[in-house]
Structures are given as C-alpha cells and as structure tokens.
Amino acid sequence: MPTFEQFRLPDAGEGLTEAEIVAWHVAVGDAVTVNQTIVEIETAKSLVELPSPFTGVVTELLAQPGTTVEVGTPIIVIDVDPTGTPAPAPAAPAATAAAGSGTPTGTTTGTTTTGTTTTGTTSPAPAGDGDAGGAVLVGYGVGGHAARRTRRSAGAAPASSSAEAPAAGPAAAPASAPAPAPVAAPQAPATPPSAPDAGRPARHALAKPPVRKLARDLGVDLDSVSATGPGGIVTREDVLAHGAETEPRTLATYPGDDSPWLASGAVSPDGRETRVPVKSVRKRTAEAMVASAFTAPHVTVFHTVDVTKTMHLVTRLREDREFADVRVTPLLIAAKALMLAVRRHPEINASWDDAAQEIVYKHYVNLGIAAATPRGLVVPNIKDAHRLGLKELAESIAELTGTARAGRTTPADMSGGTITITNVGVFGIDTGTPILNPGEAAILALGAIREQPWVHKGKIKKRWVTQLALSFDHRLVDGGLGSRVLADVAAVLANPAQGLVWG
C-alpha cells in the first residue's frame, strides 16, 4: 500500500533552529532516490543542499521557497511504496494526526496517514522523537528525546529496597533507561494516547534562551504567557504579543474584562482574608498608575474658586429647551472651561516621548473623563473634544459615561487621550492629587461643590465653592504654565461669561 514518509528539516549546522527554503529541486509527482538532492536551504551558516532520505514519489511539498522553517518541521512527503495497492479505510484516530501535513495531493483520499513510518512522523504523541522538545542541540531525532519524567510519589517508590541491595545497579538500569524510542521502532501506538496536552498548563514555561532574555528585558513573566510554539514552547511572538497586551499605554483588553474581578477571589481558611488575582481593569489600572507615577514627576496645584455663577448657568441650561434631553452638570462647564484653557495654553496638551526624546504637542484634544464603574476605574476619552459645542460636549459626556457604566467601553475609547478630568467631587471629596493618565501631561480634578461662607463683594455671603486641582508632568510643564492653565479654568468657572472672551 502507499506508505508516506515525511522528511523533517534537519539541523544542517550545529545548534541551528531554523532555515530558509531556497529552492525545491523536485516537484509533486517526481520520483526521487535516496540521497538525491531535493531542496536547497539557507541556514545562518551556509547554503546547503539536502539529500532525500527515501526512495519514492514526491507526494507533497510542505514548505514554500522563501519561507523560514523551524528545525524538525516536516517539509516534504514522499510515498515510498507508490506502486502498492491503496490502503483500506485508515484507522480513525490516525486521521487527526495528519493535521499538520494538510490534504493529501494526487493520491487516494485518506491514505496520507496509513502505513507505519520509520521516522515516526505521523504519531502526534507528545513524547515523539524531537518535535516535542523544541530544544535542538544537534541534528534531531537522534536517539529520541526522552519524555518529560516525573518522580514517583514517595510511598510507591521502590527506592528503599534497592538501596539495601548494593548490586541493584544492573537490575534497575534497564527499566529506567530513558526510553530510547528507537528511530526505527515499528510499532508506534496504534491510537495516540489521549493524555492531556503535556506540559501546557501548570508547568514552568518552556522557552529558548533568546526568548527568555527578551521576556526578561520586557519584564514579561514567561509563565503568564500563553504558548503557541510546538510542544508548548513560548515563542518570541508570544512574548511580544503578551508584552503588547500588558503595555499600559495601549490599554489593551484582558480576557475576563467583562466579569467582576472580585468574584474570582479566594477566601482564606479562617475567613479573615480574600485573595483576588490582580487582573482585568484592576490590573490595567495598576499598570497605568505605576507607569505614570514612576515616569512622570508629578506636580499638583490647587485653587479654591467661587462657582456660584456656574451653578446659575447650570440651572439655566437645564431649563433650556435645547438642552432638554441632555444632562447638564458642573462637570460639563468644567470640561468646557478646560477646553478654553487648553486653547489659550496649547503646550499643556502634550506628551513626553521618552524613546524619541521628543515632546509631542497635540493639535487636537481627546478629553478623558475618569469614570467609576462597577468593575473599577476606566478613563474613556471624547475624541476631538476641542471641536465640540457645549451641547455636543454634553451629549458626548453622557454617552461616554453611560457606556462606561454599562461596561462596554472599548480599548479604542480609552486610547489616544490627551488630557483628562476626574470628578472626585461626586464622592463628596474636596480635592485630591490625581495621577496622570499615562501619556498625558495634565489632569484636572474637580472637587465637591458646596455652599460655603465666602467673601463676596466685601461681605461674607453663602456661595457655591469648589476646589480645583491640576496635576501635571513637570518634565514638560513648568509650574507657571500649569498654574496659568488652572487659573484659566477657575476664571471660566467663576465667571462663565469669560468663555465668550476666550472662546
């Protein structure tokens, strides 16, 4: 019957892990003989011609010229018994094993996996000869890699008895020899063992040294990276992808973002503590805050201001038919005031590009609004807020906060912010020293607005008073600039008519 053999890319040098296919010297349907040159590959060291290990007919070429292939990957399928009669229906489990080799070409359907191969190519057993390990030192499949072994549990070990028998060496040795898995073993298991995919969960991550170094450089914990490499090894791409996910500035999503993080806690045996894995919004918040607090030197300036006129404006607007279907709040006026201040001091709307050693001044404002949600703090932003009129701004804020509270804020909503407002006042708090949203130069905190005794026109009156705080990145914003920005915001809140002057 047709018997298909796969030829795996060998290590043509010493310790090479991959090679590029330069050109095939054979095509599907060609007859080949042992040691006939079939393909030219280029390794890091040299251009090498590979001879065929089999005599037969080429059934499939599994790697295209120009592609880089990892050592151990099958690159060609050769039918070493092309004149034989087609096989009867192949064993069912074996069919899945052919997944890597694609569809059979040109020959009887379903025969790709029939026959026993001398190089053990069709068995997906995790302890296969070479592909499972991933760590190639020289050649591959030489003697077969022993499968990962586990120690016997203490009680079951026959160790103590053999210790008493000094001559136990020879007796114990054959049983313990690391399963040589001879290359020519004729009886691969008929059905692949259905053991769980060995090594993927709950094991220390497997990775090559350069990948380990990359992970260390990026501060990525290898054990937390999901592995896609052969045999469950973590590849360079896996690390980079994971690094991108956890990069605070990209504000990527996490699996589990949509589930409450507290629900995943484990209560200590005495019931006095709950340990919750740091993930989801909490994790992102922590990363963003750490990244911001320890890269940007923060300075916060404060200003207490009489916002009675703003409160009157809010009251009037709420009665305005044009604003009938939107919610008008002091936050809206504060947002507009900040837009006006940015317009007068555009240098505040910037970010520090540490890699390029440049300051990036933004000609647009993406206004971030910190929103408390059931799942934690999120900071979506209003794109091009500088173009919006008061009503549009109100609509945008309403939409943004509604989306956030519903837990539907997308990463795009949260990326690209240029300046942020946090409304701590909703919690009845006077003020705070907010931490910058990473990548931004300033954040405005709006405190609680209370009726307080205030000197107004020479007399002590009951006035609506609030405290404003502005934190800024002192690398690119000097105290003077930050103070002027805050003063401008305060001026508009104290007298919204000033907006007409500056608008």
Next chain:
Amino acid sequence: MSTPAPDVDLVQLLTPAGELREHPEYSPRIAHLDAGDLRGMYRDMVLVRAFDNEATSLQRQGELGLWAQSLGQEAAQIGSGRALAPQDYVFPSYREHGVAHTRGVDLPDILKLFRGVDHGGWDSDALRFHLYTLVIGSHTLHATGYAMGVQRDGLVGTGDPARDTAVVTYFGDGATSQGDVSEALVFAAVANAPLVLFCQNNQWAISEPTSRQSRVPLARRGDGFGVPGVRVDGNDVLASYAVMSEALERARSGGGPTLVEAFTYRMGAHTTSDDPTRYRTSAEDEYWRQRDPIDRLRAYLTSIGELGDDFVAALDAESAELGRRVRTTVRAMGAPSATTMFDHVYATPHATLDAERAWFAEYEASFEPTEQAQALDRADERPTVGEVAL
C-alpha cells in the same frame, strides 16, 4: 591559493596524471607491492569515499549531529595506514576515517560518535587505534607519552619485526599552531620516542589558510626541535605509503621521531557546519580536483591494464552496499543506557564509582514511567472484546 613552497622537496611517486616516477630513496619502499596490493589500496580509497559521502548525506538528513569529511585525503590516510604494523598504535584526530578503515574499524561504528550515542565506537585497545580526539592537538601529547611508554617497555630496537612498535599521531595543519604539538615535538625529540607525527596539511584550518599558520613549510617545523621532517604528496597513495614506511621503520628501530607533512587538500567542507565557498575560490577547488588521489591511482592501474571491468563493477556494487549498510546501521542506533557512562571511567573496579553507579540507577528508578511507556501499558490493560461482551 596555496601551492607547495619551493624550498622543500615533495616526495612524489605517482604524478597527478598517473605516471610512475622514480625516486632513489623511496621507490625501493614500494617495490614489493604488486598489482593486487595497489588494487587493494584503490578499493580502500573508494570505499572510504563512499562511506564519507553517505555520512555526509546522513547528516543532511538529520541522522548525525555533525560530520567531518575526509574527502580528498584518502591517499594520505590509506597509504600511511597500510604501512602500519599490527602492533603499532595510532592516535587519530577526528577525520582519519581512512586510517580507521585500515586498522579494522567497521566504518559505521565511527558514526556512533557523530550521532551522539557513544563517546568512542570501537575497542581502541584491540584495534590499536585510539578513539577520535576532537580537541585540536592534545592527542599528540598522549601519543608522545604512549611512545615513551613503549620505549620503557622495551618494545623498540629489538630487531624483532613482530615486536618493535611505533606510535603514530595524526593531526592537521591547524593543530601545528597549538602549543601541545610543540610540546609533543620537544618531548618526542629529547626522549627519542618511537613516534611518527603525521601531519595532513589539507591547506585549511577551517577558514584559515596554512600561509597564516606558518612562515616555513610545516615539514621544517621539526628542525628546531631536532625532529627530521619530510614532505610527501598526500594525494599520492604510493608516496604516502613509502614515506610512512620509512618513518615507522626509524621509530621501531630506535631512530626516534619523524615529522611527516602530507601535502593534500580538504576537498569538502571542514565539517557539515562549514561553508568553504565563503573563504576559498572555485579555481582553487578545481586545481585540486585535477589532483584527486583516487583518479591518480585509477589512471595508473588502467595504464598498466590492472583495473579490470569486473573489479570496477564489483567495487561499485560493494560501495553501494556499504552505503546501504551504513544507512540502516545508523538509523538503528538507539540511545545508550545512561549507566554506560560509568563503564569506562576507570580501567579497574573503583569503589566510589560503583557507589555512584548504584545511586544513579536508584535515582533513575525513582521516576514514573514515561508517558510513552504508560501509553503502552494502558494498551496492554485494555479489555479484550470478549471481556467487554460479558
């Protein structure tokens, strides 16, 4: 391109065109060889080359970790190897497949080392052919020490041809830059050791040409040490045989060491990890291809009518069969038992080693069977159809 330096004679008995040449000193040393002997040399060279090519293919197919080709150096190796007496002892480096063949090593056994399943591959004591040494030049000192031992055993200069013993060490041009080789020359010279230092100058120490190894011909390297040197055409199997015979005779008779420089060429790569096209020209390759050691002897045997078609056909078949045997033998080489690592540490029983071996065996036994083994176990435990029916 490397060409012979003019200031040292090159012993040559067979020209590249395959014409026999008279040499007053060395021609008598091959006078006893008949056509059958020459065909034997030819056969050896062809078989070793077939083996070498098969091993190269096997490395390219992932069956060997590495391979160091002897391609082009067959004459130097077969000629010198055939001059050895049974009691002589050889310390090779790692490219002496031809010499190994003349010492009776079964060629596939060499590949155990290159497949990584054995530290050696043959009984060095029985074959009087030491294990390959990968460290460059270090074994020239081992050979010198061994030769001094032979000397102290009284196996030199007795006049008994079955008893007098020479020791040979094979190394390359690159090794001459190692301090070990100079030390070997010092000790061999002052001890008058029965040693032949056989240097195959194949022109390249990986990518470093001989011109950057020495300012004098390597054959003259021994002068300052007091070791006589001779340069022989290493692609001439007859000259290699003759020069080696003389050097061995000097050693066995108590005449002391000789440095032989066999001027040859590594027609292949340094190893399968090397790409010689990066550092040498195709013109140089072609120059040496014209001096192929096998072509030369074939031309001579043909010219004297001693290379019959039957012989050639039989040799072709034998080469192909050797290739097949090498291939199947290598593929069947399994991993060694882990405890074999203890086997050759000491020549005699050793208490500490025995304890370590016992501990290791126990440690190995403490592991669960591998998943493969478990899978096989499960297959055994699977109920039969009859049992299920019950």
